[in-house]
Each structure stands twice: as C-alpha cells, then as structure tokens.
Amino acid sequence: xxxxxxxxxxxxxxxxxxxxxxxxxxxxxxxxxxxxxxxxxxxxxxxxxxxxxxxxxxxxxxxxxxxxxxxxxxxxxxxxxxxxxxxxxxxxxxxxxxxxxxxxxxxxxxxxxxxxxxxxxxxxxxxxxxxxxxxxxxxxxxxxxxxxxxxxxxxxxxxxxxxxxxxxxxxxxxxxxxxxxxxxxxxxxxxxxxxxxxxxxxxxxxxxxxxxxxxxxxxxxxxxxxxxxxxxxxxxxxxxxxxxxxxxxxxxxxxxxxxxxxxxxxxxxxxxxxxxxxxxxxxxxxxxxxxxxxxxxxxxxxxxxxxxxxxxxxxxxxxxxxxxxxxxxxxxxxxxxxxxxxxxxxxxxxxxxxxxxxxxxxxxxxxxxxxxxxxxxxxxxxxxxxxxxxxxxxxxxxxxxxxxxxxxxxxxxxxxxxxxxxxxxxxxxxxxxxxxxxxxxxxxxxxxxxxxxxxxxxxxxxxxxxxxxxxxxxxxxxxxxxxxxxxxxxxxxxxxxxxxxxxxxxxxxxxxxxxxxxxxxxxxxxxxxxxxxxxxxxxxxxxxxxxxxxxxxxxxxxxxxxxxxxxxxxxxxxxxxxxxxxxxxxxxxxxxxxxxxxxxxxxxxxxxxxxxxxx
Amino acid sequence: xxxxxxxxxxxxxxxxxxxxxxxxxxxxxxxxxxxxxxxxxxxxxxxxxxxxxxxxxxxxxxxxxxxxxxxxxxxxxxxxxxxxxxxxxxxxxxxxxxxxxxxxxxxxxxxxxxxxxxxxxxxxxxxxxxxxxxxxxxxxxxxxxxxxxxxxxxxxxxxxxxxxxxx
Numbered sequence: 001x002x003x004x005x006x007x008x009x010x011x012x013x014x015x016x017x018x019x020x021x022x023x024x025x026x027x028x029x030x031x032x033x034x035x036x037x038x039x040x041x042x043x044x045x046x047x048x049x050x051x052x053x054x055x056x057x058x059x060x061x062x063x064x065x066x067x068x069x070x071x072x073x074x075x076x077x078x079x080x081x082x083x084x085x086x087x088x089x090x091x092x093x094x095x096x097x098x099x100x101x102x103x104x105x106x107x108x109x110x111x112x113x114x115x116x117x118x119x120x121x122x123x124x125x126x127x128x129x130x131x132x133x134x135x136x137x138x139x140x141x142x143x144x145x146x147x148x149x150x151x152x153x154x155x156x157x158x159x160x161x162x163x164x165x166x167x168x169x170x171x172x173x174x175x176x177x178x179x180x181x182x183x184x185x186x187x188x189x190x191x192x193x194x195x196x197x198x199x200x201x202x203x204x205x206x207x208x209x210x211x212x213x214x215x216x217x218x219x220x221x222x223x224x225x226x227x228x229x230x231x232x233x234x235x236x237x238x239x240x241x242x243x244x245x246x247x248x249x250x251x252x253x254x255x256x257x258x259x260x261x262x263x264x265x266x267x268x269x270x271x272x273x274x275x276x277x278x279x280x281x282x283x284x285x286x287x288x289x290x291x292x293x294x295x296x297x298x299x300x301x302x303x304x305x306x307x308x309x310x311x312x313x314x315x316x317x318x319x320x321x322x323x324x325x326x327x328x329x330x331x332x333x334x335x336x337x338x339x340x341x342x343x344x345x346x347x348x349x350x351x352x353x354x355x356x357x358x359x360x361x362x363x364x365x366x367x368x369x370x371x372x373x374x375x376x377x378x379x380x381x382x383x384x385x386x387x388x389x390x391x392x393x394x395x396x397x398x399x400x401x402x403x404x405x406x407x408x409x410x411x412x413x414x415x416x417x418x419x420x421x422x423x424x425x426x427x428x429x430x431x432x433x434x435x436x437x438x439x440x441x442x443x444x445x446x447x448x449x450x451x452x453x454x455x456x457x458x459x460x461x462x463x464x465x466x467x468x469x470x471x472x473x474x475x476x477x478x479x480x481x482x483x484x485x486x487x488x489x490x491x492x493x494x495x496x497x498x499x500x501x502x503x504x505x506x507x508x509x510x511x512x513x514x515x516x517x518x519x520x521x522x523x524x525x526x527x528x529x530x531x532x533x534x535x536x537x538x539x540x541x542x543x544x545x546x547x548x549x550x551x552x553x554x555x556x557x558x559x560x561x562x563x564x565x566x567x568x569x570x571x572x573x574x575x576x577x578x579x580x581x582x583x584x585x586x587x588x589x590x591x592x593x594x595x596x597x598x599x600x601x602x603x604x605x606x607x608x609x610x611x612x613x614x615x
Numbered sequence: 616x617x618x619x620x621x622x623x624x625x626x627x628x629x630x631x632x633x634x635x636x637x638x639x640x641x642x643x644x645x646x647x648x649x650x651x652x653x654x655x656x657x658x659x660x661x662x663x664x665x666x667x668x669x670x671x672x673x674x675x676x677x678x679x680x681x682x683x684x685x686x687x688x689x690x691x692x693x694x695x696x697x698x699x700x701x702x703x704x705x706x707x708x709x710x711x712x713x714x715x716x717x718x719x720x721x722x723x724x725x726x727x728x729x730x731x732x733x734x735x736x737x738x739x740x741x742x743x744x745x746x747x748x749x750x751x752x753x754x755x756x757x758x759x760x761x762x763x764x765x766x767x768x769x770x771x772x773x774x775x776x777x778x779x780x781x782x
Binding site: 038039042044045060 | 669
C-alpha cells in the first residue's frame, strides 16, 4: 500500500522523491523501517547481552522471567555495558577518521603526499606552539602519539576551562589516550570484568572526552590545516542542486581527504573538456552527510541532502557517480544504484559495499585517484536514461562556513560583542543542535521545528551535521532568517550580517562547539556547565551520536535527545544519565521526541542558568 | 481446555514466538537445522505493530470456525474434543478461502505447495512452542478461568499498590 509521504518527511524535495520511489517500486530506509516493526523490546530497552557465549541473555523487564544473565549480570550491568560499547564504537569512528587525517598530515610533512599542501599556515603554527614543537613532522608525531598515549593528558583537553579539567581529574575521567580508552571499554565489557554501572558509565564519559577533546578535535584542526579553516561563504542545499545537463558526482561519507581532491579534479580543464565531449555542460560535485559538509564549509560545494536523502539522490536517476568513504553509508545503495546507471564507488580500504565498484584511495596518489573517479563519472554521463531522470526543483540558499575563527571574525575580532549580547539578554543563550536523521522521527521535522522554536526565543543556534543540512534546506542559514528570530537575536544578527543559525561543519566539528563553549566560559570566568547553553540531537541514530552526547554532557552541557537511547531497561542507568549525572559533571541528558517540548526544556534550562549567573 | 492467551502489556516484540513456531514446524526441530530447510519452515504466529502496540496474533481456534465452514475439500477441520482447528495437508488445494474469511488474518500460505498454513497448537507438545519461548510470559497457555484469574490478580495487585500509596 502506498504510504503518505507527508508522514515520512517535511522536506518538499524528499516528499517528491519518495513519491517517485513508491511509483517505481524502489525501496527506501522508510520502507525497511516499517518492515522492521515491531522492533525487539529487549533491544529497545538495552536488555540483551551477547558479550559471551553462555548467552545470548536477556532480562525480563517485568521481573517474572529471568532477572539475571547466566553470569549473574543484572539489568543495570547489561544496560551499562551495552551503552559503553556504543560510546566506544562512536569514539572509535571519529578517532579513526582523525587518525587517517593525521597520517595524511604526516605524509605531507614528510613530502610524501604531493597532492596535498598546507592551506592554513597560521593554524599550523598555532598548533605547533600548542604542542610545543618546532617542525611539522614533530607536530605530526606528537598528534599521532595521542592515539597510543598511555597516561595522558591529551593536548587539546588543555583547552577546557581549568575548573572542568580539575573536575575531570577529581572524577578520574581525564582521558589517558584515545585508543587506550576505547580498548578499555571493550575490556571492561568483556565477560566478568567491570560490573558496576556507575564505574562503566564513568569510563563511557572518559572515552567520549577522548573523542570530543581528542579524536574529533584532531580531525577538525588538521583538516583546517590541510584544507583551510572555513570562512563564511554562500551555497545551496537540497536535491535541486543536482544538474540536468551536467555530470553529477556526489561525495558522501565523512572524511574530506578524497572529496577535497574530487572537488579539485572536477575543475580540471581536461576532465571538463572530456565532459563536454560526452555532451555534458560541466561537472557538478554535490555532497551528502558530513563529507558534504566538509566541502560545503570550505568550498561552498552544494549539499544534495542529509543522511536520509542518500537513497533519494540516487533515485533522481541523475547521479553519475556516488562516491563514498566511511560512516553512515547505507549498504542499500548498491542495489538501488543497480536500478540506474549510477556508479556506486567505494574508496576506503575499511568500507566495502555490495554492488559497489572499489577504487581505493591512497594519500600518496590522491589526486590521480580522484581524477580516475571523476573520469568514471564523466564517461558514465552518456549512460543516463532520460526517462528515469527526475530532479526536484527544490533548493535553498545558505550561508555556511562558521568556524570558531570565522565567528570571532564576524564579531570583530573577539567574543566581547557576543558576551555583551548574552549579558544584555538580546541573545538568551546558545543552543547546539546537531545529529543525524532517523526514520523514527519524520525526516527534518525534529530538526527544523526545534531550531525555529529556539531562534524565535532568542537562542542563537550552532549547528553541524545533518541538522545543519536540514537548516540549510529550510533557509534557516540565511541572514534573512533573522526575521524568524526573536527581537533580540534578530537585532544582533542584522547588526553582524549573520544568520541566526550558524553552520559550524561536520559531526567531528562539534569539537568547534566545544572550543567555542570553552572560550565563552573562560571569558566569563565560569565553567562550561554554568553557561546559558544547551545541546540537542533531535533525530540521532548513530553510535557516534552516543559518544557525542556523552562528551557534550561530560563537558557540562545539558543535552536533549529526540530518540530514546536503549537504556530504559535499567532505571538506575537511565536515572544516572537523566538526573544523577548533574551532581557529578554538572549536566545530564533529557529525552523528548517532540521538538517543541524539547526546545522548551532547553530554554527553561538556559533561563535557569542565566538566573544562576545573575543575568 | 487450554488456550494460548496474550497479556497485551507484556509483549516486547522480540519475535521469539515467531522463531520458535517456525522451528517447531520444521523437520529438524532445531534453529540451525531449520535454517537450511527448503521450503523454509513457516511461522504461524505473527507479531504485529499497530498504533504503537506490539501484539502477537495467533489463531483463536474459534467455535464453528468460518475457515472450516468455507473449506470445500474438508481440509480444514475442527477436533470436536480439543477444539483445535487444523488442516489436512493432503486435502488442501490452496484456494485461500480460509485465509479470506479468517477475521484475524492468521492463516498463512505456503505458496509453492499451495497449502494453507496455520497454528495447530503444536500437536504432540504439552505447551505450545511459542508460549514456551516467550521471555516475558506475554503468552500464556492455560484454561480461560485460570487466565482471567491471573489478570484479576494482576489488577488487584495494581489497585492494592495505588490504594496503599494513597492511604
């Protein structure tokens, strides 16, 4: 039976493509989500354990059946162990991304990666100073050493306010090394190791801090050095950025190492000439997910959409190559691309997909690989079946590129104007809204409604990831969107010529938000947990989001989740995360699927924080 | 006469009943063996999700069952003693009349063999496989009186807790 596309997405382009998919009998994540109903309640509650082969075990939440696993693990232990493993996986994903960037940076420093160079010399020098080294190679070695470090401290954790650092130390959650914390999570959750839910959750916080103030921050900073620190620029977003008469290359995934080269290759006169010979008017690169955000932030490459639009993009029939690296790439893409002429090209040695052509990326020959990929796309253009092409017109303009440096620049060189606006109440507070899409929430409904509600109440929104793309599509990243904001925020935005929602980058770039929060706290002489600020992930789905949520809370920011994390099987763990944590790290989680109510929770929190600061 | 009852507030949607049912109706009678059988063994219980409610749907073995009434070959029949509605494989011609009239939609189809497939309440087993597999005891195999008594006692306990909390 045809599903009402209005129940699936609020985005007009996505609705249009969902209609196209239904008529053509093309399956999407929404269909598969429905086929998964009902989803297992033990999984939803976090009550199943597969960590040893005496199991699998599960706990009866009603208490009538088993209340302990074979080893004796209770609901509290099982839920906490599962939660810790999610954090470990998320931290591993961000940090392994950072490791690849660090490898490339080291190769550049050694002169072994001729495709790359240093784009932000000033940041490079600042980092060398921060690490106390004199050469690029020494910096590369020092950064690489953070992964295998045994006793800490991670250099970038020093950016946190002194009070926060002291608190982490007191709690014993100062990360000792990126890989060490992740490995320890796996050790602790092995059968018969750590069986105290508080101790497990504390290790989760420590691991997540090694992500936020470690892996993610390393990825952000070194990417800025290699590819340039983002500065405000304009672009467009939504499926309407795909071009009917041009070769469309979509870059999707999370690492900019290859996509940077693809953007360069797409401007290569020889390849453009080849495209003309194939009958195409040009080569159009567009992004999806955070690879898209990376090239959007630095080059204004248009965004075709966010996570749940990856299949819809292929279904336009106008994508000549879907080039993917790592993370959030649906294995369904191969079969779907098989229904069209689209070449689905995997590039990472770590990430293979059924139905994909594998053209492996190596940093030594990055530019050549990128050229080969773009050429594949160009030569595929003539195979496009015009009868199957359907590109929605929908696209919105967006102002992007708000790195911390760019925000400080927009403010005139320091944070004083923002602090003044916060003190005067013109800006009520800061809302960091981030995260994925999830078919459990109507696509973009959570993102857009929460952000609109926040800016209406004078909360300046910082955004990354799929939320940023949702906002871009909805026109919220334009300076004119200030008209949707409350009078105070509107005035500030108009005076500075900035949107009320600032796109700060990809999901690893939530580290930029940490840096901004630390700078604000330091300027006010308080801890991050004292700031009139709140975080949210209205449509989160990935383990990376669990790690992000944990490091944001661990850094002292109250965070509202829009989908329920699998922890409700243990009232002790759920209670700790949504209440008890406040007395430990000065912040906790809340869960609220309704974006309007969730925004109210954030605003109430901001108001309470303002009161405590005497504002 | 014992029946399979469902405690609606207990179902977590894990589908253990579906798996156990398919295994019980396989030749190998084990999950591993059942996985390699062709045609694949079919379940007779269906965990549905409607308006946020997870609900295992299974044949109610109705009195004067309409599936039996419409069966023109006599394949579908009801045991007068146990009340179990079952079908003779050799007589079934796959006309799907039974599937069309079943008010609960719990008659499945083994399409290749054109055979109606439904709950036989695990003939030969003391307790049906689905009930045995249910980890939260959402499925109960009991007499109707026993089941009502169970619900009554649950309710009484709930009321007692509220009463005591207020007193």
